[in-house]
Amino acid sequence: MLTARFRRRQLLLTGWLIGTPVPFILAWAPSWWWIVAANVLLGVNQGLTWSMTVNMKIDLVGPDRRGLATGLNEAAGYVSVGATALLTGYLATHYGLRPAPELIGAVFLAAGFGLSLLVKDTAAHLALELARRPAPAAGDGNLTVRPSFRETFGRTSWRDRSLRGASQAGLVNNLNDGLTWGVFPLLFADHGLGIAAIGLIKGVYPLLWGVGQIPAGHLADRIGRTPLVVTGMLVQAAALLLALALLDRPLLAGVLSAVGLGLGTALVYPALIASVSDHAHPAWRANSLGTYRFWRDIGYAAGALLAGVLADALGLDVTVLAVLITSVVDTGGS
Incomplete structure (x- = not known):
């Protein structure tokens, strides 16, 4: 705005x-x-x-x-x-x-x-980009007209299918992130890992997440946004499945799941921002990106709250399973 x-x-x-x-x-x-x-x-x-x-x-x-x-x-x-x-x-x-x-x-x-x-x-x-964008034909939504923030918010949140899908995927991705940050330390501590080992697991995740976005962003320019978003969500789901399947070896489960979550998130993050940029006209792109980031980052808070509710009601293992299912289901909307 x-x-x-x-x-x-x-x-x-x-x-x-x-x-x-x-x-x-x-x-x-x-x-x-x-x-x-x-x-x-x-x-x-x-x-x-x-x-x-x-x-x-x-x-x-x-x-x-x-x-x-x-x-x-x-x-x-x-x-x-x-x-x-x-x-x-x-x-x-x-x-x-x-x-x-x-x-x-x-x-x-x-x-x-x-x-x-x-x-x-x-x-x-x-200004150069705006000058190069052709004027819209009548009845196509007047995309070059600078809409109000309210109109852009609605378009990015639900009216435009592509922008809605990106906002939804961003929210689910960070919902998963909030859940894992809250649940993983407790889950692996319950299976015998100490503070140092849990710190290692939680450190691997953001490191790969950060570094991996550079090649992932380049790949998104080469092959498109959607393949990376879908692949990234499925990789995150596979990482969560590994975490549950290998709990008898908690350190291995933790490290492998952290690697998978880091790589999966790295694939998703730049592809989604680029996707929103692709589908938003430069006249209102900044507002659209702001709306997308609102939905994406609110996932952190929602994930943390949901983690507490699910863990108290159903246990840690079921909470991780719920995150896994959410990741898989979201690929259908991407």
């Missing part, structure tokens, strides 16, 4: 400014409500900065390399998340929980804001 009034670079810089208080609040917060406030600011920061980097890369590369561009962007983000987790863990071990680990965020904010000052806006690239 904001992209209709402001340029990408303006929103990118604003996002970094809004995030400036976050590391300092986390480092010296006197109460839990300060932590909540910091998370609100962090959410706005991430929404603006990450969304604008995605949109700017898509503006720059054109339709033929969107998969690779989004794969590079997502890979950089998620590999950095993993590396930062390792770094903050080291700092917490040696210097305590506060303030040293949190102040690393101040370094990142300064770097992000400084680099954003050097970045050129992509408005000219977007």
